[in-house]
Amino acid sequence: MSTYLFQNTYIYDGQMERGLRCDVLVENGVISKIEAPNTIDDGHVSLIDCNGEKLLLPGFVNGHTHAAMSLLRGLGEETPLMSWLKEQIWPVEARLTPEYIYWGTALALLEMASCGVTCFGDMYFEMDQVAQVSLAMGMKCALSRGLIGEDQKRVDENLKLIDDWHGKKGLLSVQLGPHAPYTVPMNAMKKISELALERNVGIHTHFLETEWERQYLRDELHCQPVEYLEKTGLLNTPRTILAHGVWFLPEELPLLKDSNITIVHNPNSNLKLGSGIMPLPEMIDQGISVSLGTDGAASNNRLDIWEEMRHGALIHKGVRHDPTIIKAKQILTMATLNGARGLGFEKTGLIRETWDADLVLIDLDRPHYLGFDVETLPVYIVYAGSSTDVEATMVKGQWVYFNGEFPSVDREEILKQAAQARKALIS
Numbered sequence: 001m002s003t004y005l006f007q008n009t010y011i012y013d014g015q016m017e018r019g020l021r022c023d024v025l026v027e028n029g030v031i032s033k034i035e036a037p038n039t040i041d042d043g044h045v046s047l048i049d050c051n052g053e054k055l056l057l058p059g060f061v062n063g064h065t066h067a068a069m070s071l072l073r074g075l076g077e078e079t080p081l082m083s084w085l086k087e088q089i090w091p092v093e094a095r096l097t098p099e100y101i102y103w104g105t106a107l108a109l110l111e112m113a114s115c116g117v118t119c120f121g122d123m124y125f126e127m128d129q130v131a132q133v134s135l136a137m138g139m140k141c142a143l144s145r146g147l148i149g150e151d152q153k154r155v156d157e158n159l160k161l162i163d164d165w166h167g168k169k170g171l172l173s174v175q176l177g178p179h180a181p182y183t184v185p186m187n188a189m190k191k192i193s194e195l196a197l198e199r200n201v202g203i204h205t206h207f208l209e210t211e212w213e214r215q216y217l218r219d220e221l222h223c224q225p226v227e228y229l230e231k232t233g234l235l236n237t238p239r240t241i242l243a244h245g246v247w248f249l250p251e252e253l254p255l256l257k258d259s260n261i262t263i264v265h266n267p268n269s270n271l272k273l274g275s276g277i278m279p280l281p282e283m284i285d286q287g288i289s290v291s292l293g294t295d296g297a298a299s300n301n302r303l304d305i306w307e308e309m310r311h312g313a314l315i316h317k318g319v320r321h322d323p324t325i326i327k328a329k330q331i332l333t334m335a336t337l338n339g340a341r342g343l344g345f346e347k348t349g350l351i352r353e354t355w356d357a358d359l360v361l362i363d364l365d366r367p368h369y370l371g372f373d374v375e376t377l378p379v380y381i382v383y384a385g386s387s388t389d390v391e392a393t394m395v396k397g398q399w400v401y402f403n404g405e406f407p408s409v410d411r412e413e414i415l416k417q418a419a420q421a422r423k424a425l426i427s
């Protein structure tokens with residue numbers, strides 16, 4: 001494994017007061033030294049001369065996606081969630097094969113890695129394929145087999161994923177993936193929570209994405225949202241990820257204080273599907289952990305976490321008429337540390353000695369960064385930056401993206417195979 005020295009770079013993570021100019025040494029997949037600029041010996045290392053014009057951020061975490069849906073981009077556009085799923089998406093997903101899922105996920109990984117994503121939480125089908133392609137590329141992935149209905153065979157598949165992949169190469173983790181309260185009967189959800197506790201793994205589910213779902217909980221399941229989480233045991237698992245959480249009421253949030261919950265904010269998917277805007281400021285006020293996600297490429301339609309950072313800040317400032325309501329620093333924590341913690345990855349999401357070398361290298365020598373300083377770096381990143389500033393992406397000390405290339409995989413082959421899969425699926 002190579003040793004890398006980022007010489008004379010800026011670094012920033014969401015827990016730092018301000019940016020810092022320094023040298024960063026990466027050895028054996030971890031950040032081994034952070035010292036004053038131009039002080040670490042540059043012999044016997046691969047040198048990345050940053051010349052005070054680059055920034056290292058912790059790798060971004062896409063907290064909620066369905067990666068292989070990159071094959072379904074553009075399908076059933078501009079339709080509300082339930083008819084989009086039932087009439088457009090699910091009939092096509094019924095024709096997915098393991099091979100299509102492999103290439104669709106690979107396609108998504110090209111896009112995510114080039115945007116600086118190092119880790120993603122994926123809920124889908126044929127998750128062995130997702131595990132294999134993540135390992136081939138060298139990306140961190142939290143796998144959950146999407147569970148719809150009450151089907152022991154599918155639950156067993158999800159449990160087998162734990163035996164086969166959980167912890168593999170420090171890149172993979174596994175969660176149980178009940179799709180949503182409206183597709184999984186309540187008693188089945190309860191059993192899944194019990195299994196998560198027994199197997200010491202997390203849960204990844206959709207929750208309160210639309211107003212319709214809130215009414216469904218009330219009218220069909222006779223539960224208020226937090227009551228549902230309590231009754232089904234979702235508040236007792238080692239970790240529970242709730243994708244969306246748009247329709248929580250502010251007064252319900254204190255009940256989730258100090259809980260095992262991470263809510264994944266997917267602002268662009270929620271805007272595009274017309275689902276609504278989550279009460280993010282109140283969630284943060286209550287100390288609830290919130291991360292960021294793109295959801296699938298068929299509802300977003302990008303897998304670009306920079307877009308989620310920018311819109312995740314701007315929409316709340318806009319609807320509350322208050323520019324102070326959310327800070328760039330908080331957004332960066334959501335896009336890194338909170339995402340990693342929610343998915344169960346340790347020592348991931350900060351730039352600290354002994355932490356995993358999951359890093360994004362950003363070129364600051366661009367017109368829109370003119371005038372930045374260590375104090376303003378976070379706001380430049382969130383409001384002025386974009387994914388085109390990403391020069392390279394590293395996971396556990398290995399490049400997954402470097403200057404437009406993907407060292408671990410064959411980009412052309414992925415594009416060719418994904419195009420064939422798409423054609424076979426949608427013709």
Ligand SMILES: CSC[C@H]1O[C@@H](n2cnc3c(O)ncnc32)[C@H](O)[C@@H]1O
Nearest residue numbers: 066089123124125146147179206296
């Ligand atoms: C059972 S695997 C995951 C399942 O989720 C579907 N899906 C994609 N986007 C959304 C969304 O925004 N809300 C709910 N479900 C969604 C996907 O198509 C798979 O069937």
Ligand SMILES: [Zn+2]
Nearest residue numbers: 206243295296
């Ligand atoms: Zn989703």
